Amino acid sequence: MAPLKIEISGLGYAVGGTEILKSVDAGIPDGGITAVVGPSGAGKSTLLRAINRLVEPTSGEVYLDGEPTVGLDPLELRRRVGMVFQVPALFGGSVEEAILYGARLAGKDADPRRLLEMVGLSASLAERDPRALSVGQQQRVSIARALALGPEALLLDEPTSALDEAARRRIEELVTDLNARLGLTMVFVSHDLSQVRRVADKVVLIAEGSCEGEWSGEDFFSAAGERARRYIAGRL
Amino acid sequence: MAGLQTVGSALPTLGLVAVAVLLSLYERLDLEKDIGVALIRSFVQLAAVGYVIDYIFGLDTLGVVALLLAGMVLFAAWTSARRAGDVRNAFLIAAFAVGVAAVATLGLLLALRIVPATARYLIPLGGMVIGNSMNAASLTMTRIRDDVAEQELKVEAALALGATSRQAVSPILKTALQRALIPLIDATKTTGIIFLPGAMVGMIIAGADPLEAVRLQIVVLYMLLGSVSIAAILVGTLSYRSFFTPHHQLRTTQNKT
Known part of the structure; x- marks a missing residue:
């Protein structure tokens, strides 16, 4: 699958009179890793969920290669734009079942053993009960389960926040490695700037529901991004 | 007096x-x-x-009997809906499910002439059908509500993998229906061995022929099994929708930052 270019235009989301996203404009280039950063409660996770319509934007649009997502069937959209959460939340009695969940619903073929190897796990884990795996391994399985659908983009919502430092670094390496090998467009929500420095090609800052700037990864960590970095550091 | x-x-x-x-x-x-x-x-x-x-x-007018049964259905629905606070349209769902269960089972008993169309039969049997269906409706709705809240992460993960609301909630629905129906299924299985059902005990104490009491008890058990299953399944398939939007989104997710 060719990677997707995602454009976010005037995206707003309000619930009960509270504006969680305020007319966000941001571009997510195809094939790269874009980090969405900002203090907690800024609306980062909501922005991610508005992209695959786990929440329904109240205004504005998200475009996939120029095509607005409102016109798409939400199920089809979510198959094209996969998502990995903070907590793996695997289901099924075996790792294989967990990996094939979405692919089976979509009637797609997927090879669980190849997917396990792709995320750096042994194919022999396929028969195991997912609950018997470490959280880090479970998170890899949840990445494999998203990849089983052959997505064109992957949304990662703080995928390492439930992990210890060593497991966190290994997931980061997996993400950058998958990005390089598959050329998938990735959106990576994080509030850890050192992590962002390690993974991101591009950085989008969300603060109080608004997009406060976009930088290339290099610029963000140079003088150009200093104010933004200080703002985030001060708000954590 | x-x-x-x-x-x-x-x-x-x-x-x-x-x-x-x-x-x-x-x-x-x-x-x-x-x-x-x-x-x-x-x-x-x-x-x-x-x-x-x-x-x-x-x-002994059937119109009055029907009116009384309808009143019982509405009261049962109100009771059930109060238990299932967060379920949208809980009253309508419960009223529909309990009503269908009552009409289907009593209607069948009458159509097959298993019981005569008199107040003496219809009111007590109707009461049992409605009461048991109400319990099943309450159990199913509260269980679905609690499990959707507790397993929100799994439900959302399923939706993100392209599952429909129904597919994402299906393990929860299955558990809820099992929990609602198992007590009655087990009671039916063990009836006569572990315990003698109330209606039969009542009839025997009141001096009825034990075999006639058994015949009526079998009617009651099958009727209850049928009506409670109908009510629980209807409630299950209608009430889970209240936790999702038509775009297969969890309503609780919609309120988070």
């Missing part, structure tokens, strides 16, 4: 309830208030319904 004396003579059994209240107080179960309310309501309601049934038996 000989009637009231008859009913009043049941009061000494209150001693047993006193034991339950004492146990609740001793173990700090906080059940004594609920038990007290249940006690007073059951006495007043049963006494009242005794008079109402006595009166309706006197009239």
Whole structure:
């Protein structure tokens, strides 16, 4: 699958009179890793969920290669734009079942053993009960389960926040490695700037529901991004 | 009032309830208030319904019977809906499910001429169908509500993998229906061995032929199994929708940052 270019235009989301996203404009280039950063409660996770319509934007649009997502069937959209959460939340009695969940619903073929190897796990884990795996391994399985659908983009919502430092670094390496090998467009929500420095090609800052700037990864960590970095550091 | 004396003579059994209240107080179960309310309501309601049934038996008009049963369905739906606070349209869902269960099972009994179309049969049987269906409706709705809240992460993960609301909630639905139906299925399996059902006990004590009591009990059990299953399945398939939007989104997710 060719990677997707995602454009976010005037995206707003309000619930009960509270504006969680305020007319966000941001571009997510195809094939790269874009980090969405900002203090907690800024609306980062909501922005991610508005992209695959786990929440329904109240205004504005998200475009996939120029095509607005409102016109798409939400199920089809979510198959094209996969998502990995903070907590793996695997289901099924075996790792294989967990990996094939979405692919089976979509009637797609997927090879669980190849997917396990792709995320750096042994194919022999396929028969195991997912609950018997470490959280880090479970998170890899949840990445494999998203990849089983052959997505064109992957949304990662703080995928390492439930992990210890060593497991966190290994997931980061997996993400950058998958990005390089598959050329998938990735959106990576994080509030850890050192992590962002390690993974991101591009950085989008969300603060109080608004997009406060976009930088290339290099610029963000140079003088150009200093104010933004200080703002985030001060708000954590 | 000989009637009231008859009913009043049941009061000494209150001693047993006193034991339950004492146990609740001793173990700090906080059940004594609920038990007290249940006690007073059951006495007043049963006494009242005794008079109402006595009166309706006197009239023996099917229109009045139907009206009474309809009233019972609405009251059951109201009770069930109060238990299932966060379920949207809980009252309508429960009323529909309990109503369909009652009409289907009583209708079948009448159509097959298993029981005669008289108030003496329709009111007690209807009461059992409606009461048991109400319990199943409450259990199913509260279970789905609690499990969707507790397993929100899994449900959302399923939706993100392209599952429909129904597919994402299906393990929860399955558990809820099992929990609602298992007590009755087990009671049906063990009936006659572990316990003798209330209606049969009542008939035998009242001096009926034990075989006639058994015949009626079989009718009651099958009727209950049918109606409770219908009610639980209808409630399950209707109530899970209240936790999702038409775009297969969890409603609870919509309120987060």
